[in-house]
Amino acid sequence: MKGALGLCIAALLLGFNVGCRSQPAAQRDRLQVVVTTGMIADVVQAVSGDRADVRGLMGPGIDPHLYKPTRTDIAFLSQADVVFYNGLLLEGKMTDALIRTANAGKKVVAVTEKIPEEFLLEPDAFAGHHDPHVWMDPTAWIKAVTVIEQTLREVDPGNSTTYEANATELRDNLERLDRYAQQVLESVPSDRRVLVTAHDAFNYFGRRYGYEVMGIQGISTESEAGVLDISRLVELLVSRRIPAVFVESTVSDRNIRALIDGARARGQEVAIGAELYSDAMGAPGTYEGTYIGMIDHNVTAIARALGGTAPERGFSGRLAADAVAGNS
Template sequence: MINRRQFLGAASAFAVAGTPLRAQASLQVVATTGMIADTAKVIGGDLVQVAGMMGSGIDPHSYRQTRSDIVDMVRADLTLWHGLYLEAQMEEFFAALDRKRAVTPVAEAVPVALRLAHEDYQNRFDPHVWMDPSLWTYVAREIGRTMGDLVPEHAQALQQRAEDYVTELTALRAYADDVLSTVPQEARVLVSAHDAFRYFGRAFGYEVLGVQGISTESEAGLNRIGQLVDVLVQRQVGAVFIESSVSERNVRALIEGAAARGHEVRIGGQLFSDAMGPAGTYEGTYLGMIDYNVTQIARALGGSAPDRGYRGKLQQEGSNA
């Protein structure tokens, strides 16, 4: 639950101190997830300074705002958050912040008709839209539009940069289609720690099975693990995947369960699901994150991909992250 006294106290402190809302010429932006922060940096360029709230390996489903997060958002010109119930623990805070500052849930720009229903909550949607670059184009345009509203003198430039980035996303989607189509049809089964890849599966024609539900807060029971072991054995699935922001305990349980029934399953690698790779790396960008996942999945399931991925920048050449 939001600490309202903490929020109001931070807001009052800056008001009393007279700290300007824009201490520098550039637009001050706070973004919750790494995917949003990276996209805002690319589109905003020199016009913005973006502070990312959640770094590599951070699970947004369970994240709660810290005192320093509150201070940053109160001071910022704009806070970009994902929405679609991803930052479930922070929704009340954003509702309060929205009454005082510019706040935008950027993923809610994805048309309802293109969203997948949430498995655990009625009238909510699966938030993992970044797994399909085609859907991320809506987010990119929303980020450009939102920033342009705050600096109208630069709105046209920001819109053009957003469109340039959309072109990149479209090319990445085409590349991913080509690479993932090299996996034999019968092998297109993606098993991972939680259901973060449903949009990926729909986009590229893969069956996606997660030990946990859409949220990492959901529990993985013995029945679910047993059901997935049955699938691994019956369909002779040879690889499962761990995730950078989720415990690998349940995936290990799948491997052990299959081994007990005489079927060997290996870890196909570690995928970036709810967070990107380390800061300062290609995998720590949105394009790099998707490029890495596509390369990793294709190779582990019997397909092929260029040695260093889509842009020749992969540092780990499809090895474990």
């Protein structure tokens, strides 16, 4: 049963949207767009430019796996012309709210809907569901850009040219980011291309760039890491001489520190390479608070911590000077 629940939710949302148009959008100067995660908000803002008011429900440090909509969120959803969400059950606790919003005649769109099923990962630990963390591969997120562009052009055809031009520029930038990531991540010695993180959010990243990925927790941060999981990862760190592991901005570092203590007891010092952004971006108003900045930070931090070479200020020279510095 491949992601059956996710497909059912998508079918319900699509069914409710057939023939829907948000008439007030044609009567207002700017679209009212509500999105779930920061990664989606950043893309929608880039594509829409000054033609839309974009409201993200989940800020930095918020775990989308656990997020439940507030009354204020429900009010924003009811006033939106368009709602974008990730899909693939990332926002599992928002499912009812999204379906009710679609049932009320709103345009509710999963940005992952155009990603072919054969591209999606379904690791054994994911209990029959697809891995929702597709934004970790910029080439997949390019497909999300296209979904957002097409939706905005459909809802607001008067600004279609603007949306098309902005989306084209963003896709070009993401292709450049992907080339940068390939270059710096290939500089890491092949036997060190092991990414150990707090939870299983980096599978698409690992596949794209040829890294073995180990998450202490599973697909959802609700899962717990067991003693055997930690012992197995300690053995991996020691046997492969992996120099660094990584914490995440939305997940407790408790289990990562248990790994470090376990490796130290075996005679190997392992550093915390840096705090990576997985389910949320950095602070608003910072470079790391954009999708490109988030991926740039992760790529640069991983390469430098594992023995590769990467510019200290990253892909575009905009990373904070201490952004990729690790700690122990």
